[in-house]
Amino acid sequence: MEKILLVLHGSPKKEANYWDSFLNLLSGVFQRPRDDFKIAFLQFGQPDIKSALEDYIREGTYKIIVHPFFLSSGLHVSKDIPEILEEAKKMYPEVEILYTRPLGVHEKLAEIVKERIEELGIKSGSAIEIKSFEIIEKEVDLSSFSEEEKVIIKRVIHATADPEFKYTMVFHEEAIPLAIKNLKMGKDILVDVEMVKAGISKKLLKGNQVLSYLSEITEEPEEGTRTEKAIELALEREKNLGIIAIGNSPTALIKAVEILNKYNIKDIVVIGMPVGFVKALESKLLLSTQNFPFITNLSRKGGSPACSAVINALLRLSQ
Numbered sequence: 001m002e003k004i005l006l007v008l009h010g011s012p013k014k015e016a017n018y019w020d021s022f023l024n025l026l027s028g029v030f031q032r033p034r035d036d037f038k039i040a041f042l043q044f045g046q047p048d049i050k051s052a053l054e055d056y057i058r059e060g061t062y063k064i065i066v067h068p069f070f071l072s073s074g075l076h077v078s079k080d081i082p083e084i085l086e087e088a089k090k091m092y093p094e095v096e097i098l099y100t101r102p103l104g105v106h107e108k109l110a111e112i113v114k115e116r117i118e119e120l121g122i123k124s125g126s127a128i129e130i131k132s133f134e135i136i137e138k139e140v141d142l143s144s145f146s147e148e149e150k151v152i153i154k155r156v157i158h159a160t161a162d163p164e165f166k167y168t169m170v171f172h173e174e175a176i177p178l179a180i181k182n183l184k185m186g187k188d189i190l191v192d193v194e195m196v197k198a199g200i201s202k203k204l205l206k207g208n209q210v211l212s213y214l215s216e217i218t219e220e221p222e223e224g225t226r227t228e229k230a231i232e233l234a235l236e237r238e239k240n241l242g243i244i245a246i247g248n249s250p251t252a253l254i255k256a257v258e259i260l261n262k263y264n265i266k267d268i269v270v271i272g273m274p275v276g277f278v279k280a281l282e283s284k285l286l287l288s289t290q291n292f293p294f295i296t297n298l299s300r301k302g303g304s305p306a307c308s309a310v311i312n313a314l315l316r317l318s319q
Contacts, residue, residue, distance in 0.1 A: 002064075063095070066085060066097060068100070072104065151317055153169050179293070183314060189311060227249035250283035253286075269294065284302070
């Protein structure tokens, strides 16, 4: 069993010694369990190097890679840490303890310095958004998608900070063209909950109304959910719908699919992105098999921000 130990100097400021989130990042980069990584401190923080090594050895670790999380080979890196490791090697000769170079001079460090300096000029909301999309384009390969699909996926990743949507988004071939056409014609958008409505940019709407019928259902129905009944009521009343956007309720999505199939409606685009552990994925899998136009993501993830992001992307494409 091999484990990795990062050695930091440590700080009297307690919160400066909190690096758990960095260990989570390392776990992702290495694609190894989080328990394979620990942090030890030379001063001020706990555990110290000796204690961290002993913890690993008690767990049955036979190989420990120690990385000095320092910029250069000063006394701590060249003398203090090696002395502690040599003592540990004598005490535990059966354990292989390896010592890496410090961070040192590396082009990626130069890139980080550049990024930190450039951040000084990123103060407005628009500048932050531009920089965010630059990062997404740099880190997420969307080359397999059409230009319109890229716009939508980037918006969803921006809204959720979750690149996984690259792998789960599914588009019916007619969905984007029809959604753009409907929006240009001034057709309305029906949403399942107010949070989706709140996330849609009012500046981008060109005469389109964003409708929510949830407030019309004041009591819990004997069968089904309030959102399900709200979608049903809206589809009975509204005659100018171009998009149905479900960001929260799987049952509302299932009901929308049922009604559109019942009346053979194919001129409304369904954006189905409910989030959750119960019926969320199942409702989206159902949507993905339909003949009418849809946009969805095949995972438990989703939610109002992701759903609103799809709408905002479509509104931008329709300008």
